[in-house]
Amino acid sequence: MDLNSLIKDEFRLTEEVKRGLKKLKLETVRDILYYFPSRYSDLSEIKLIKDLIPGETSTIYGKIIKAKTKKGFRSKIGVGEAEIEDLSGKIKITWFNQAYMAKMVHVGQNVKLTGRVTSGKNGVYLANPEMEKTIDIPIDSRKTLFEKEKKENNFRYPIYAETRGLTSKWLYHAIEKIFKSGILQDLDDYIHEEIIKKYNLPSLKSALTWVHIPKNENDALSARKRFAFEEVFFIQLERQRMKAEYKKNKSFKIEVDKKDIDEFVSRFPFKPTASQNKAIEQINEDLVKTHPMARLLEGDVGSGKTAVAATISYAIIKNRPLKLLPSKSSGDQPSADLAERQTFGNLQVAYMAPTEILASQHFESFIQNFKHLNINIGLLTGSTCKKFPSKVSPDGWTTISRPQLLKWVENGEIPILIGTHTLIQKSVKFKNLALAIIDEQHRFGTEQRSKLIRKDGIAPHLLSMTATPIPRTLALTVYGDLDLTLLDEMPHGRKQIITEIITPEKREQTYDEIKLELKKGRQLYVICPRIDEPDPEKELALNVKSVTAEAKRLKKEIFQKEEIGILHSKMSKDKKEEVMKDFSEGNIDILCATSVVEVGVNVPNATIIIIEGAERFGLAQLHQLRGRVIRSEHQAYCYVFADTKTQRSLDRLKALKTAKNGFELSELDLSLRGAGELSGKKQWGISDLGMEAIKNLKMVEAARLEATELIKKDFDLKKYPKLKQIIGERKSDIHFE
Numbered sequence: 001m002d003l004n005s006l007i008k009d010e011f012r013l014t015e016e017v018k019r020g021l022k023k024l025k026l027e028t029v030r031d032i033l034y035y036f037p038s039r040y041s042d043l044s045e046i047k048l049i050k051d052l053i054p055g056e057t058s059t060i061y062g063k064i065i066k067a068k069t070k071k072g073f074r075s076k077i078g079v080g081e082a083e084i085e086d087l088s089g090k091i092k093i094t095w096f097n098q099a100y101m102a103k104m105v106h107v108g109q110n111v112k113l114t115g116r117v118t119s120g121k122n123g124v125y126l127a128n129p130e131m132e133k134t135i136d137i138p139i140d141s142r143k144t145l146f147e148k149e150k151k152e153n154n155f156r157y158p159i160y161a162e163t164r165g166l167t168s169k170w171l172y173h174a175i176e177k178i179f180k181s182g183i184l185q186d187l188d189d190y191i192h193e194e195i196i197k198k199y200n201l202p203s204l205k206s207a208l209t210w211v212h213i214p215k216n217e218n219d220a221l222s223a224r225k226r227f228a229f230e231e232v233f234f235i236q237l238e239r240q241r242m243k244a245e246y247k248k249n250k251s252f253k254i255e256v257d258k259k260d261i262d263e264f265v266s267r268f269p270f271k272p273t274a275s276q277n278k279a280i281e282q283i284n285e286d287l288v289k290t291h292p293m294a295r296l297l298e299g300d301v302g303s304g305k306t307a308v309a310a311t312i313s314y315a316i317i318k319n320r321p322l323k324l325l326p327s328k329s330s331g332d333q334p335s336a337d338l339a340e341r342q343t344f345g346n347l348q349v350a351y352m353a354p355t356e357i358l359a360s361q362h363f364e365s366f367i368q369n370f371k372h373l374n375i376n377i378g379l380l381t382g383s384t385c386k387k388f389p390s391k392v393s394p395d396g397w398t399t400i401s402r403p404q405l406l407k408w409v410e411n412g413e414i415p416i417l418i419g420t421h422t423l424i425q426k427s428v429k430f431k432n433l434a435l436a437i438i439d440e441q442h443r444f445g446t447e448q449r450s451k452l453i454r455k456d457g458i459a460p461h462l463l464s465m466t467a468t469p470i471p472r473t474l475a476l477t478v479y480g481d482l483d484l485t486l487l488d489e490m491p492h493g494r495k496q497i498i499t500e501i502i503t504p505e506k507r508e509q510t511y512d513e514i515k516l517e518l519k520k521g522r523q524l525y526v527i528c529p530r531i532d533e534p535d536p537e538k539e540l541a542l543n544v545k546s547v548t549a550e551a552k553r554l555k556k557e558i559f560q561k562e563e564i565g566i567l568h569s570k571m572s573k574d575k576k577e578e579v580m581k582d583f584s585e586g587n588i589d590i591l592c593a594t595s596v597v598e599v600g601v602n603v604p605n606a607t608i609i610i611i612e613g614a615e616r617f618g619l620a621q622l623h624q625l626r627g628r629v630i631r632s633e634h635q636a637y638c639y640v641f642a643d644t645k646t647q648r649s650l651d652r653l654k655a656l657k658t659a660k661n662g663f664e665l666s667e668l669d670l671s672l673r674g675a676g677e678l679s680g681k682k683q684w685g686i687s688d689l690g691m692e693a694i695k696n697l698k699m700v701e702a703a704r705l706e707a708t709e710l711i712k713k714d715f716d717l718k719k720y721p722k723l724k725q726i727i728g729e730r731k732s733d734i735h736f737e
Helices: 015-023 029-033 147-152 168-180 193-198 204-212 217-247 258-265 274-287 305-317 356-370 402-410 446-450 472-478 504-519 547-558 573-584 619-629 647-658 662-673 680-684 688-694 697-713 721-729
Strands: 039-042 057-071 078-086 089-096 110-120 123-134 156-159 294-299 322-326 334-341 348-352 377-380 385-388 416-419 433-439 461-466 483-487 498-502 523-527 564-567 590-593 606-611 637-641
Touching (some): 156 168, 204 217, 217 472, 217 688, 217 721, 258 274, 258 305, 274 305, 274 461, 294 305, 305 348, 305 356, 305 433, 348 356, 356 377, 356 385, 385 402, 472 662, 472 688, 472 697, 498 504, 504 606, 504 637, 523 547, 523 619, 547 564, 547 590, 564 573, 606 619, 619 662, 647 662
Parallel strands (some): 089 123, 377 416, 498 637, 523 590, 523 606, 564 590
Antiparallel strands (some): 039 156, 057 110, 322 334
């Protein structure tokens, strides 16, 4: 047996287990070794049913084999009864005056029970125990390789996430068999000893043993610390290598005239914030260097990222292209080192937006910002091609053919081209692309960037922008290849959004207040956690509001006179854009949507938002959703509809009223909800263990520092072949969905 051995060749597998392994994507011995426990249970706290002693309070695990309710013979008070069994025996459970407890379980369900062991005339039973439903029960009592450790230490039993057909117990015994094979003896550590000692991390062999079979809590924590550091370190190595690779290219050295920039900014209909001015200054410092910029501009919805992008675009197009001269050392081949400025033309900017509506919106915005200059602006999407200015109307745009627009882009006559992902298609060729602005395109990775690099090795400066507030540690990790700039202020004079937490008894009053705003001509968003109603037969189905049902209810019971539209992720791209267009133009008064509207368009007249089932969303996501309604001078309202009755949940939601910005909320969310609830694997491509590391700023900074230094010294990791091999095998797929 070795790490690459297939599980099916080393274990006898039933069809159910095979399906379970396939679902969890476990194919090799290595996959099982790196499938870590989700939690641990202290076996010293657990008793077998046969070992229970009357008078003691004990904890047992077992499976429900009977459950019923009845009334006391004399008292007629409801009583809940059940019977539970483990591998050693059976015992009755009695809940006096709590008949409902027996209705909360079903035959075949695994439970953990803690209660007083009582002796009655019909034998021993557990009286009024606390109950916790579980997906697994502890391992059986047979002798194991670790029996000695279990007796001599506070042994912690590992519990693994299960799926249909694959139990935690099966995984435990599979790990035991792998360890017995002696496979750990031949493992070489891929993290070099210097880092292991510097950060007091266990060796690979110790970490794998301790993570699966910890003798005590400290061992388990130490092992998880090692693998958490390792995951962030691998991501950072990948990111720092990408950063170094991109900066190997040459780029356009931009001459920035501060007086020109100040004059351009003075034309905005608002005074820029100190945060915007600092961002413009930071980016301009990058542009004067000879290697390409790679920077992320992160700011709340409405914080003015587009204004910064317009200003940087102005700095670019004010520069003339370079006229490359023949290099003496390479015959007649032109060289970027020997060049002089042309006296005509402009450098070019490409601005890529996630949707056609957003691209069209930026096109209109740039026309307003640049109409006093004698330059052309183009719009290229899947369905339309436009150019400003029009020969017929100098203040407006005209629709032109795609071939004509592409021809003008290729010969440099269009300095600013705005569009969707169509901008990186092979048919789109720029003459002097000096800046690529990527708006909310988080998966714009190495492959896409390479498409922007010219054949002569000159790469455009890259400015990526996002309105998604995430904790600083997460940003340092997933955006390790980008320099970060934050916009943490809102524009001057903008009214503070009024946010209210609405409990069920306040709903009717809130609807009346909203009707008054709608009568003034304003528009409303209603955000629901799901698209369709849950299947009532499905176990554990979330009983939360759906877009489809809520839209019908609102139309029938509350807003009979208003036009209500629906928007969700299962709709086609064209249908979504059509609905958003109708909402933007005021043909729809109320838009009932899922959080798909989170990265949406600017509808200044939509000043009210209802968020249903708010406790289901993260604080940062709630903040981003309410950012949809702070786009105008009108007073904006956010009504957070919460069905929760727990004070903890209400206190968490109240932070929406006090936090200064989305970044503060994302940090609070991380501390309150825990990394495991931030959708690590699903949303970011990082495991729950890696997300736990994100809570530790020192660990993230240490991993980033070590990765940066290693790439500087050995870009191709030639001195670390084992590390290079492991990174290749376990290449991170970090992404934003």
